[in-house]
Amino acid sequence: MYDYILVGLGIAGWSFVRQLDENRQNYIVFDNRSQQSTRIAGGMFNPVILKRFTPAWKAHDMLKYALLQFQKAEWQYHNKYIHYIDIYRKLTGVEEQNNWIAASDKPVLSEYMKEITFEPVDGIDAPFGFGVLRGTGIVNVSHLLNDTAADLKKHQKLIETDFDYKQLHIYPDYVSYRHIKARKIVFAEGYGLKQNPFFNDLPLTGTKGEMLMIETEADIPYIIKSNVFIAPNVAQKGQYYVGATYNWDDKTNMPTAAARSHLESKLQQLFYKPYKVISQKAGIRPTVIDRRPLAGKHPVYKNLAVLNGMGTRGVILAPTVSKQLFQYLEFDIPMMKEIDIKRFDKKGE
Ligand SMILES: Cc1cc2nc3c(=O)[nH]c(=O)nc-3n(C[C@H](O)[C@H](O)[C@H](O)COP(=O)(O)OP(=O)(O)OC[C@H]3O[C@@H](n4cnc5c(N)ncnc54)[C@H](O)[C@@H]3O)c2cc1C
Known part of the structure; x- marks a missing residue:
């Protein structure tokens, strides 16, 4: 008997694997590479919304935890995934320059939004300069997934085929799938959730x-x-x-x-x-109507859970959302209500 079956090894699934490893859980992962959002993503992390110069939702705190998780993977696989790279936001005029200066004085934003620079950048004209962001960068998510998949395969924890929902049997205390039994199953299929008969009523737009x-x-x-x-x-x-x-x-x-x-x-x-x-x-x-992740238990089958809706910011969100989901499933610690799928439960309205 496994503790968990996990379906999907994008950044959401990867983040959940970290929770499972840290909590010494016994698990098996299915991935069919039908979705590729994580593998093709730029992997950028930036907690500031650069259209409006406002902080992204809870991104400052979540980024710290995400970087810690990526760093642990660097130690585990002896590879470098985190690359700190400044973002240069090209400013369009005097009004934007003023907005930049005003925003960069505000709490949280001041940690990232720094000076305006007129430093020449090869191939780019910027008569009004660039607003400089520091503490930002890129996580090489495709290398990270490749190293993780290789390690999981070595330990017979990854099955690279379709998960066929029709073959899942649900019992009060466990689930079974072909010859596999597990206490719980977590679905982290990205936009593939649309094929999942247990959770496809969630408002995942894509x-x-x-x-x-x-x-x-x-x-x-x-x-x-x-x-x-x-x-x-x-x-x-x-x-x-x-x-x-x-x-x-x-x-x-x-x-x-x-x-x-x-x-x-x-x-x-x-x-x-x-x-x-x-x-x-x-x-x-995997974007959601209200732009918040989707995490939680199935309303009827308590051993089925979903981990999705990372939208445009999987790198920052997925590690914290995974931690909250794991603690909810194992220790009944409530998740942030903004990420809990109960917010879409019509009976709860
Ligand atoms: C062009 C682009 C650029 C982006 N840039 C950034 C960025 O710079 N920074 C950032 O933070 N985010 C970025 N994102 C968003 C980010 O990629 C997503 O938030 C994130 O990838 C979602 O991860 P996920 O694990 O939920 O889904 P996915 O990465 O889609 O992973 C889901 C996995 O589940 C598997 N799966 C699905 N169904 C099944 C099944 N039935 N059986 C077995 N396996 C299954 C899929 O094959 C896949 O491997 C970008 C996205 C795109 C498209």
Whole structure:
């Protein structure tokens, strides 16, 4: 008998695995790579909303815990995943300069929002300068998932196939799936949740995002944020991510010509040096109507749980939400009400 079956090894599943390991739980993971939001994501962490210069929801505290979890993985796998990189937010005029200065005096924001700089950046004109953010960066999430998957496989804890919901049998104190029995099952399938008959009534909308990888001789040591972002590929010098798009209609993982031309036209407004597009990737962000994660128990089957809805900020949110879910499932410690799926329970209204 296992303690847990976990379905999905994106950043949500990965974060839950950490909780299981830290609490010496016996578990088995299923992943079929049908969704790829985490694997194609830029992995950026930034607790400030750069449109409005406001703090992202609880991001300051959650980021600290997330970085701790990623650091522990660095020690475990002897690899580097966290790359601190300043974000340079291109300012559009005097009004934005004033807004930047006002916001950077505020509590929490002042920890990240620093000076305005006129430092030249290769290939980019910025007559009103850049607002500098520090304490931000990129987690190499695809390397992290690869190392974790290899380690789980070595210990026979990962099965790389579809989880077939029809074969799940639910009993009062455990669940069974083919020859496997477990006390509980946690579903962390990202947008794949739509196929899950136990939780597909949750208001997961899904937002497709596409990104380009470009190669250029320009040397840009920062993440540049304007109408698009340009971010260094931490795994390959001379390569940069350019992203991202937001599409609420198309729910496929297929790259599109429309997204490429949209991103290239924005890129050319920002960046005047030659570049070559070397790849394009797409994924569905598991976004929720109220922009908060989805965690909690099934209203009827108490040994079924969901971990989803990380939206556009999986890197910052997933470790804390996973910790809260684990503590709720094991010790009945209530989760933040904003993440608990009970908020959508019609009977509770
Ligand atoms: C273009 C783009 C850029 C982004 N940039 C950032 C960023 O810079 N920073 C940030 O924090 N976030 C970013 N995000 C958002 C972030 O990627 C998501 O919040 C996060 O990936 C969601 O993780 P997840 O584990 O919930 O889902 P996923 O990563 O989709 O993982 C779900 C896993 O479950 C598996 N699965 C599903 N169904 C089944 C089944 N039936 N059987 C077995 N396995 C199954 C899937 O194959 C997949 O591996 C970006 C997203 C996109 C699309």
